[in-house]
Amino acid sequence: MKIICAVKFVPDVDSVVNIVGTATGDPETIRTGRHPRMILNPDDACSLAFALQVKAGNPGCSVEVVSAGPLSVRPHMEDLLRLPVDRATLISGRFFDEGNSSGRHNSSVTGDLLAGYIADRPYDCLLTGTQTLDGGSASVPVQLAEALGLDQMLGIIRVDPHRFDTRRAVFEVADDTRITTYEMVMPCVLSLTRESGYKLPYVKLTDMRRDVSDDLTVITAEELGFSEGEEGRTGSFTRVMNIYPKTYDEKDRHIVQNDEAGITEVFDFLKAEGFL
Amino acid sequence: MDKNKIIENLSGILTPSQVNTDPEDLYDASADRYKKYAKVRRVLDVPMPAAIVYPKSADEVGKVLSFCNESGLNVIPRAGKTATEGGLENWKENTVVIDALHLNRILNIDTYNMQATVQAGVPLQQLEDELRKNGFTAGHSPQSKPVAKLGGLVATRSIGQFSTLYGGIEDMVVGLECVFPSGHISRIKNVARRSGGPDIRHIAIGNEGALCYITEVTVKIFRFYPENNRFYGYLIRDMETGIQVLREVMVNGFRPSVARAYSEEDAAQHFYHFHKDKCVLLFMAEGPQGIVSATCQAIEDAVEKFKTGVIEQVDGQLIEDWFNNLNWSQKDIDDEMEGMKQNDSHAGFTTEISADWETIPKIYNNVMQRIRSEYPRAHDLTMLGGHSSHSYINGTNMYFVYNYHIHCEPEDEMRVYHHPLQRIIVEETLKLGGSMCHHHGIGKFRNEWTMDEHGSAYYMLEKLKEAFDPNGIMNFGTIYPQKEGEKYQQ
Ligand SMILES: Cc1cc2nc3c(=O)[nH]c(=O)nc-3n(C[C@H](O)[C@H](O)[C@H](O)COP(=O)(O)OP(=O)(O)OC[C@H]3O[C@@H](n4cnc5c(N)ncnc54)[C@H](O)[C@@H]3O)c2cc1C
Numbered sequence: 001m002k003i004i005c006a007v008k009f010v011p012d013v014d015s016v017v018n019i020v021g022t023a024t025g026d027p028e029t030i031r032t033g034r035h036p037r038m039i040l041n042p043d044d045a046c047s048l049a050f051a052l053q054v055k056a057g058n059p060g061c062s063v064e065v066v067s068a069g070p071l072s073v074r075p076h077m078e079d080l081l082r083l084p085v086d087r088a089t090l091i092s093g094r095f096f097d098e099g100n101s102s103g104r105h106n107s108s109v110t111g112d113l114l115a116g117y118i119a120d121r122p123y124d125c126l127l128t129g130t131q132t133l134d135g136g137s138a139s140v141p142v143q144l145a146e147a148l149g150l151d152q153m154l155g156i157i158r159v160d161p162h163r164f165d166t167r168r169a170v171f172e173v174a175d176d177t178r179i180t181t182y183e184m185v186m187p188c189v190l191s192l193t194r195e196s197g198y199k200l201p202y203v204k205l206t207d208m209r210r211d212v213s214d215d216l217t218v219i220t221a222e223e224l225g226f227s228e229g230e231e232g233r234t235g236s237f238t239r240v241m242n243i244y245p246k247t248y249d250e251k252d253r254h255i256v257q258n259d260e261a262g263i264t265e266v267f268d269f270l271k272a273e274g275f276l
Numbered sequence: 277m278d279k280n281k282i283i284e285n286l287s288g289i290l291t292p293s294q295v296n297t298d299p300e301d302l303y304d305a306s307a308d309r310y311k312k313y314a315k316v317r318r319v320l321d322v323p324m325p326a327a328i329v330y331p332k333s334a335d336e337v338g339k340v341l342s343f344c345n346e347s348g349l350n351v352i353p354r355a356g357k358t359a360t361e362g363g364l365e366n367w368k369e370n371t372v373v374i375d376a377l378h379l380n381r382i383l384n385i386d387t388y389n390m391q392a393t394v395q396a397g398v399p400l401q402q403l404e405d406e407l408r409k410n411g412f413t414a415g416h417s418p419q420s421k422p423v424a425k426l427g428g429l430v431a432t433r434s435i436g437q438f439s440t441l442y443g444g445i446e447d448m449v450v451g452l453e454c455v456f457p458s459g460h461i462s463r464i465k466n467v468a469r470r471s472g473g474p475d476i477r478h479i480a481i482g483n484e485g486a487l488c489y490i491t492e493v494t495v496k497i498f499r500f501y502p503e504n505n506r507f508y509g510y511l512i513r514d515m516e517t518g519i520q521v522l523r524e525v526m527v528n529g530f531r532p533s534v535a536r537a538y539s540e541e542d543a544a545q546h547f548y549h550f551h552k553d554k555c556v557l558l559f560m561a562e563g564p565q566g567i568v569s570a571t572c573q574a575i576e577d578a579v580e581k582f583k584t585g586v587i588e589q590v591d592g593q594l595i596e597d598w599f600n601n602l603n604w605s606q607k608d609i610d611d612e613m614e615g616m617k618q619n620d621s622h623a624g625f626t627t628e629i630s631a632d633w634e635t636i637p638k639i640y641n642n643v644m645q646r647i648r649s650e651y652p653r654a655h656d657l658t659m660l661g662g663h664s665s666h667s668y669i670n671g672t673n674m675y676f677v678y679n680y681h682i683h684c685e686p687e688d689e690m691r692v693y694h695h696p697l698q699r700i701i702v703e704e705t706l707k708l709g710g711s712m713c714h715h716h717g718i719g720k721f722r723n724e725w726t727m728d729e730h731g732s733a734y735y736m737l738e739k740l741k742e743a744f745d746p747n748g749i750m751n752f753g754t755i756y757p758q759k760e761g762e763k764y765q766q
Contacts, residue, residue: 012655037655205688255549 001061001166003051004123005085006114006144007044009073010133011036038073040080042194043129049198050159051127052083057161062086064121068113074216081215082207083200091117093220111143116224119148124166126189130154138191145189152189153182157196277347279326282370285347286329289339294378296328305373308357308364310690310721316616317686322764325352325371332378334453334461334491341489341749342459344372350752351457353485355396355428358420358609360626361719363432363484367753367761376427379491382406391450391466393494396427413500415442418715422605427490432717433482437602439666440526441533441562442498444715446481453492454480457745466494479740484717485751487744504568506561507592507599508575509547511554515539516637517585518557519664519672523633524578525559526667530571534560534599534665539640541661542677547598550590557586558595624659624679625694627701631710632671636664640674642704651696656680666714673714676701691766695721720753721765727757 040048048065055061064087065080067073077088091113118126126148128141138154145152155173163170163183169190170183184190192198256262270276277285286295296302302324307315314320326349331337344351350368354375357364366373376397383393387410394403401422404414417436418424424434430452435444442448451466464477480490512518518537525535536558538546543556557579561571579586616622631639640662648654662676676697684692698721702712706728718726727734741748741756753761 202684202688204685205691208692 001054001058001125002064002123003054003061003125003127004064004066004118004121005044005048005051005127006118006140007048007065007067007080007129008041008110008132008140009038009067009069009076010041012039038076040076040200041129041132043131043192045129045200046194046196046198047127047129047190047192048080048085049200050192050196052085052201053198054161054164064089064123066091066114066117066121068092068110071218074218077216078212079203079208081212082203082210084207087217088215089117089217089219091219091221091224093222108139108143111140112147113221113224113226114140114144115147116226117219118144124186125164125169126150126187128189128191130156130191130193141189141191148189150188151184152191153184154191156190156192159190159192159196277349277370279370282326282347282349282372285343286327286340286372289343290329290331290336294330294332294336296330297326299324301328302326305352305354305364306366308359308362308719310360310362310365310719312613313616313622313682313689314686316613319685319687321687322366323369323371325366325373328354328373328375330375330377334455337374337455337489337491338459338461340372340374341455341457344749345457345459345747348747349749351485351489351749352751353427353431353489355425355431356399356420356423357428358424359428359432359719360716361713362721363717363719363751363754365720365753365764367720367758367764371752374489376425376491379427383492385410385412385497387412387497390497391494392497393466393492394426395492396425396430396490398426400424400426400429407497408500411500412497414448414495415498416445416448416495417603419603421603423609426493426495430481430490430493431484433715435666435715437599437665438533438560438562440535440668441531444666445495446478448495449477449481450494450496452477452480452490452494454488454490456488457747457749461491462488479744482717484719484754486754486756487740487750499564501563501565501568504562504565505596506568506572507595508559508561508572508579509550509590509592509595510557510579511550511552511587511590512537512557513555513585513587515555515640515662515664517582518555519633519637520585521557521578521582522664522667522672524581525571525574526669526672528574528578529669530574532559532571532575533562534558535667536663536665538663539661541659542663543661545659545661545677547594550594552587554587556590560595560599620682621679622682624677625697626675626677626716627698628673628675628714628716629701629705629710629712630666630671630673630714631705631708635708635710636672636674639704639708639710642708643676643701646700646704647697651700653680653683653693653696656683656693675714690721695765698722718755720761723753723755723757723761724765726755 051063055063063085065085066089067077068091071092077090081088131138141152153173156171157174158172160170166186168183168185172179172181256265283295283297305328306320306322306324311320329340331340350371352364352366352371352373354364354373379395379397381395382398382403385392385406392403400416407413415438417438418434429445430449433446451464453463455461480488515537522535522537525532538556540553540555543551547556559575561568612623647660657678657680659679662674664672665675666673678697680693682689702725705712712725712729713722730737752758
């Protein structure tokens with residue numbers, strides 16, 4: 001079985017910037033913040049974790065990871081090779097160049113780029129996350145599926161490992177009121193959420209020390225046949241409207257002693273808040 | 277010699293009931309708290325010892341040691357099992373752990389000559405409880421007091437929380453009995469002082485089981501005056517202020533039992549109820565009333581002298597309450613182990629160093645700067661700080677504390693987190709002429725720097741090993757670097 005996971009690296013700072021008015025993040029603004037560290041988007045990490053679980057139980061299975069992003073995520077892609085995934089490809093180029101202030105990426109272009117690459121790759125199933133930490137409209141998986149002419153499902157919280165093969169996948173999707181079980185014919189795009197709880201293994205120390213730089217494939221949008229207009233800002237159907245720092249409410253911190261008065265105060269508080 | 281033969285021989289030298297081969301106990305004996313997380317997650321990468329033995333006398337220790345010496349078997353002396361630096365970790369296939377379980381008698385409490393004699397397996401808490409009944413104290417109070425035993429405490433050159441008044445264990449040991457690999461038993465007599473050549477107590481004190489097995493110790497005891505205890509606490513602007521006040525008190529000739537300065541980060545985890553994101557300075561004075569009054573005056577004068585760095589005084593009762601709950605019992609240790617089964621986290625790690633007064637702030641600042649700028653997993657740190665907790669007329673210690681989210685396999689934790697952090701601390705300390713180990717010993721995981729620590733005096737350390745343990749059977753890899761052990765380190 002061949003699984004391709006489309007993943008994105010996002011800033012590890014939902015406290016620093018959040019983007020409204022669009023489905024897409026703005027790397028430039030994020031960069032001028034507190035130089036946030038990039039992490040694998042949590043939903044995407046779950047989908048990759050599931051793929052690696054399938055691979056662990058099935059030696060014939062191969063897992064490929066593809067990401068569209070700036071060259072700076074290269075070390076993170078290399079870490080995925082150390083997990084190990086069988087193949088990792090980074091689609092990069094001027095479009096994602098963080099030094100290029102006119103370069104804006106957006107979900108529709110990202111979806112097209114990923115699809116442009118994946119269309120020529122062998123696969124039985126595409127896995128993605130549902131939402132990204134820095135985006136939130138869940139449009140890339142949909143656009144990817146549309147571009148490849150595949151069925152797609154968002155919000156998956158569990159995949160039945162015994163009914164996941166080259167013919168079909170059986171999985172559960174949660175919404176506000178219920179959990180529904182679906183069966184979908186392969187190939188298709190399955191988008192998991194972090195509620196699925198699939199946990200990526202850690203890179204072993206011996207693998208951390210392994211040089212895998214030659215194993216990472218880096219290709220550009222031009223190599224995929226995208227013209228300048230398609231990959232740049234004009235190729236975008238969406239636009240960043242506004243960016244603001246996310247703030248958290250200051251908690252009213254109140255320390256009590258471990259005595260009668262303190263216990264009574266905690267008790268009254270819990271009661272007032274409806275916990276008791 | 278194969279393991280069955282070893283066990284058979286040991287059972288003949290002792291009795292079969294004194295030889296433990298229970299697999300779970302052997303697994304536990306493979307490593308100490310240095311690898312606490314890997315141990316709990318059952319991923320230890322070191323061999324299990326062949327057996328744990330429980331001798332009942334110095335003679336029996338001698339017989340076991342000479343058997344091991346003749347057969348080339350590695351020996352790990354063991355007491356309370358609270359070691360933190362790998363002193364109890366096993367790096368050899370054929371190892372015998374000699375446990376002080378049955379060396380558990382308090383032999384004499386002599387309140388006229390102010391000394392107590394105990395066997396190596398007596399928990400310090402037990403001795404302290406006995407002394408308190410008659411209004412005395414051992415004056416030794418490491419946080420591990422409820423669990424650590426006298427043999428281990430002496431073997432690691434441990435230090436207690438009231439050390440600024442009472443001193444470290446080396447200031448308390450009057451005499452001792454120890455057994456060498458040849459089986460020879462040495463008794464160092466108990467005298468107030470002597471000038472009979474070099475002070476040979478110091479060959480055994482701090483040997484970490486790498487030279488001899490300590491079977492008995494005699495320590496000084498002190499009158500206990502709890503009714504005179506006084507506590508002081510202050511919020512201060514920075515660590516430099518704290519160190520300056522500590523120094524002022526010490527160089528003026530006073531000995532508070534506790535004198536400590538905490539960084540903001542460390543203060544936040546200890547004094548959550550009053551720290552206000554500031555550094556904390558605290559003192560405790562104890563002893564006879566006149567001495568306590570004079571010490572208190574000295575503390576107040578020192579604080580006054582550096583008042584521009586002092587933000588506010590806190591209620592001394594808060595410091596006293598905090599102190600009364602500081603020690604770690606066996607239950608606390610077990611709870612931490614249990615917690616590590618469920619969570620990718622633990623109570624953190626420490627590295628304790630020492631230097632003179634002017635160097636300590638430099639080391640502290642260099643370490644903080646280096647960790648923040650060059651440690652690749654700095655983003656996983658949930659806490660990084662330190663405190664000075666043991667002061668002397670010429671300097672003080674720094675107890676670096678750190679905790680982190682564990683984002684790696686349990687077997688890699690020490691190599692990914694603690695060891696690289698410790699490396700930065702040790703390198704910065706040695707670079708500026710400090711000591712890389714103030715009180716936990718070298719164990720097995722700081723042995724790569726033993727030569728740097730001692731410089732040209734390493735010659736003396738090396739000769740001790742050659743003289744007392746010529747076959748190298750005592751605690752392989754502890755204190756002395758070993759090529760063969762590097763695979764467990766790097
Ligand atoms: C929660 C906690 C708090 C701690 N707080 C302090 C503190 O405040 N101050 C401090 O100094 N340390 C502290 N430590 C470290 C530790 O408690 C000390 O190093 C202590 O002295 C070890 O004593 P033990 O009886 O547990 O020895 P063990 O852990 O059994 O052994 C320690 C070392 O001594 C050797 N050894 C043991 N018995 C003998 C013997 N009879 N003859 C020769 N060698 C022997 C061992 O081979 C090993 O190398 C703390 C540890 C913990 C876990």
